[in-house]
Amino acid sequence: MKFAILVNEGPYNHQASDSAYQFAKAAIDKGHRVSRIFFYHDGVNNATRLTEPPQDDRHIVNRWTKLAEEQSVDLVVCVAAALRRGLVEENLAPGFRISGLGQLVEAGIQSDRLVTFGD
Amino acid sequence: MKFAILVNEGPYNHQASDSAYQFAKAAIDKGHRVSRIFFYHDGVNNATRLTEPPQDDRHIVNRWTKLAEEQSVDLVVCVAAALRRGLVEENLAPGFRISGLGQLVEAGIQSDRLVTFGD
Amino acid sequence: MEEEMSGTIKKFMFINRKAPYGTVYALEGLEVVLISAAFDQDVSLTFADDGVYQLRKGQHTKGIDVKNFSPTYRALEGYDIEKLYVEKESLDARGLTEDDLLVPVEVLTSAEIGALMDEQDVVISF
Amino acid sequence: MEEEMSGTIKKFMFINRKAPYGTVYALEGLEVVLISAAFDQDVSLTFADDGVYQLRKGQHTKGIDVKNFSPTYRALEGYDIEKLYVEKESLDARGLTEDDLLVPVEVLTSAEIGALMDEQDVVISF
Amino acid sequence: MLHIVNKSPYERNSLDGCLRIAKKGGAILLIEDAVYAATKGNAAEAKLKSAMANLPVYALSADLEARGMHESVIDGVKLVDYAGFVDLVAENPNVQSWL
Amino acid sequence: MLHIVNKSPYERNSLDGCLRIAKKGGAILLIEDAVYAATKGNAAEAKLKSAMANLPVYALSADLEARGMHESVIDGVKLVDYAGFVDLVAENPNVQSWL
Numbered sequence: 001m002k003f004a005i006l007v008n009e010g011p012y013n014h015q016a017s018d019s020a021y022q023f024a025k026a027a028i029d030k031g032h033r034v035s036r037i038f039f040y041h042d043g044v045n046n047a048t049r050l051t052e053p054p055q056d057d058r059h060i061v062n063r064w065t066k067l068a069e070e071q072s073v074d075l076v077v078c079v080a081a082a083l084r085r086g087l088v089e090e091n092l093a094p095g096f097r098i099s100g101l102g103q104l105v106e107a108g109i110q111s112d113r114l115v116t117f118g119d
Numbered sequence: 120m121k122f123a124i125l126v127n128e129g130p131y132n133h134q135a136s137d138s139a140y141q142f143a144k145a146a147i148d149k150g151h152r153v154s155r156i157f158f159y160h161d162g163v164n165n166a167t168r169l170t171e172p173p174q175d176d177r178h179i180v181n182r183w184t185k186l187a188e189e190q191s192v193d194l195v196v197c198v199a200a201a202l203r204r205g206l207v208e209e210n211l212a213p214g215f216r217i218s219g220l221g222q223l224v225e226a227g228i229q230s231d232r233l234v235t236f237g238d
Numbered sequence: 239m240e241e242e243m244s245g246t247i248k249k250f251m252f253i254n255r256k257a258p259y260g261t262v263y264a265l266e267g268l269e270v271v272l273i274s275a276a277f278d279q280d281v282s283l284t285f286a287d288d289g290v291y292q293l294r295k296g297q298h299t300k301g302i303d304v305k306n307f308s309p310t311y312r313a314l315e316g317y318d319i320e321k322l323y324v325e326k327e328s329l330d331a332r333g334l335t336e337d338d339l340l341v342p343v344e345v346l347t348s349a350e351i352g353a354l355m356d357e358q359d360v361v362i363s364f
Numbered sequence: 365m366e367e368e369m370s371g372t373i374k375k376f377m378f379i380n381r382k383a384p385y386g387t388v389y390a391l392e393g394l395e396v397v398l399i400s401a402a403f404d405q406d407v408s409l410t411f412a413d414d415g416v417y418q419l420r421k422g423q424h425t426k427g428i429d430v431k432n433f434s435p436t437y438r439a440l441e442g443y444d445i446e447k448l449y450v451e452k453e454s455l456d457a458r459g460l461t462e463d464d465l466l467v468p469v470e471v472l473t474s475a476e477i478g479a480l481m482d483e484q485d486v487v488i489s490f
Numbered sequence: 491m492l493h494i495v496n497k498s499p500y501e502r503n504s505l506d507g508c509l510r511i512a513k514k515g516g517a518i519l520l521i522e523d524a525v526y527a528a529t530k531g532n533a534a535e536a537k538l539k540s541a542m543a544n545l546p547v548y549a550l551s552a553d554l555e556a557r558g559m560h561e562s563v564i565d566g567v568k569l570v571d572y573a574g575f576v577d578l579v580a581e582n583p584n585v586q587s588w589l
Numbered sequence: 590m591l592h593i594v595n596k597s598p599y600e601r602n603s604l605d606g607c608l609r610i611a612k613k614g615g616a617i618l619l620i621e622d623a624v625y626a627a628t629k630g631n632a633a634e635a636k637l638k639s640a641m642a643n644l645p646v647y648a649l650s651a652d653l654e655a656r657g658m659h660e661s662v663i664d665g666v667k668l669v670d671y672a673g674f675v676d677l678v679a680e681n682p683n684v685q686s687w688l
Contacts, residue, residue, distance in 0.1 A: 084173075
């Protein structure tokens with residue numbers, strides 16, 4: 001089955017991005033395809049390359065980058081939400097791309113299920 | 120009277136930083152002193168110089184910078200919270216400084232009132 | 239739009255459960271709704287819980303220095319987005335009636351909204 | 365610490381009203397509490413509403429891949445932070461008792477907590 | 491003590507926590523989405539009115555206006571602007587935000 | 590339809606909204622802080638039990654364990670891991686997250 005995921009909150013502050021990652025990983029492990037993960041609202045903050053969490057904590061941003069590289073998941077950051085919050089090409093982590101909201105609607109059309117994680 | 124303010128949420132996503140700004144401005148207009156504004160949790164995202172809100176919207180980050188410059192308000196971003204969220208010297212807006220959590224406790228000790236704005 | 243999408247019409251429901259201004263979800267949710275109009279899908283909007291406050295007449299945001307986006311709900315018709323549902327139970331609990339709202343809506347019971355929700359292909363909640 | 369601060373002892377109360385893990389407030393709130401210990405102030409912690417869940421015994425976070433910070437509450441005593449208050453009404457509503465908590469606390473009624481809160485110089489809520 | 495509440499009484503339990511714990515002699519200020527609690531016909535109206543017997547309740551007028559609720563305010567709730575908010579903080583010996 | 594709830598039944602009204610609107614034939618999955626609703630003696634227990642007559646209720650075990658609540662689960666609530674979460678999404682024709 002083809003899944004798309006919507007992540008509405010930033011890393012660390014809310015569990016949303018953790019839950020979304022665990023869900024994506026489990027879906028892939030079960031043989032499903034995660035075609036796109038769309039980051040909206042504060043969710044755009046998942047895409048900054050500048051985070052430096054404590055050594056003994058998970059690195060949420062790097063985890064997404066790795067997922068994109070190893071599983072060809074399309075990580076899309078909403079441009080309008082990103083501009084409001086200071087997420088631009090300059091601080092964008094590898095594996096993410098910035099694009100329009102149409103990519104979210106398209107994901108809804110093209111995938112079998114769209115699952116939202118937020119606050 | 121000497122006020123300190125704690126801002127716990129990022130710009131645009133929650134009204135907290137708007138309310139904190141309006142409160143600070145009103146306090147100064149009434150002749151009080153706002154000695155320090157401390158940014159914690161997602162509040163650290165108020166300090167990024169990379170936001171580009173729509174033209175017809177308020178520019179929350181620039182508003183803080185102007186307040187710091189015109190009223191000598193000490194804008195302090197918590198270093199631990201900032202590292203988790205990708206806020207570092209590289210993307211820090213003018214008027215803000217990154218420092219430790221002790222600055223929050225110190226603000227509580229040295230000010231007459233500490234007012235918190237959050238989610 | 240890609241080739242594989244041509245002809246696909248899905249039922250999209252956007253559920254609004256948050257009050258305006260206190261958080262950005264109402265505003266950014268509306269931005270998604272507007273974009274969805276370009277995709278020729280079967281789009282509906284549901285307002286429940288504090289989401290019904292989004293449609294309150296007479297919003298004046300000058301005092302909080304935040305943009306008043308409530309006129310945009312009136313523009314939805316121009317985008318051919320005409321299915322606006324409001325949950326009766328949520329209106330009642332807030333002392334509001336249809337007359338308090340700034341656009342014409344269809345007031346439905348919780349059960350009716352539940353039934354409509356069940357029929358959707360994609361449900362996005364803000 | 366600056367000269368003007370020497371000798372100043374204020375009553376600081378940290379109020380914890382959020383469950384752990386779903387949001388970061390509990391963890392980052394605890395970080396403030398630990399720092400406050402270095403300032404020789406009169407510090408107390410209150411747990412009310414979902415904040416009482418922070419003290420639940422038996423937290424195992426491996427499955428969600430998030431750091432288990434609950435052992436830190438046991439370390440508070442070593443920082444001379446010994447005033448931990450838990451609201452009885454919040455425990456009761458959640459089916460919890462003192463035995464379910466991982467540190468010794470003083471269980472107080474809402475009214476008693478309200479009275480203590482009134483006496484504080486600085487109240488910070490997470 | 492000034493108790494500040496900023497969340498809708500429907501969405502969150504912060505007003506409930508405040509009303510349970512706040513002591514007589516203090517004051518309550520409703521800002522942001524919490525101003526809905528100060529409007530007529532809302533489900534929290536009875537709770538708020540009963541609290542008003544012990545504590546004065548204020549609401550921030552700019553937040554009521556933004557939400558189109560400024561003409562629906564419950565009798566007895568006092569409206570303040572941001573300057574009035576500052577005064578409340580200054581007049582009360584301490585302050586708690588019910589986040 | 591799968592209804593996902595992620596907030597504590599005390600802090601937010603999202604479980605209430607879900608229980609009011611969710612139709613028979615669907616299923617409810619409690620994740621993150623919403624797993625507290627699946628634990629014995631909590632104030633939402635009666636509501637949840639009554640809902641279980643019409644809809645199966647699932648709870649994410651990793652979230653229960655993180656919160657130390659895995660031994661307090663209400664009888665009849667089914668535990669799932671992340672793989673079971675994926676199965677629930679796949680088995681139900683559509684999904685709504687009650688944010």
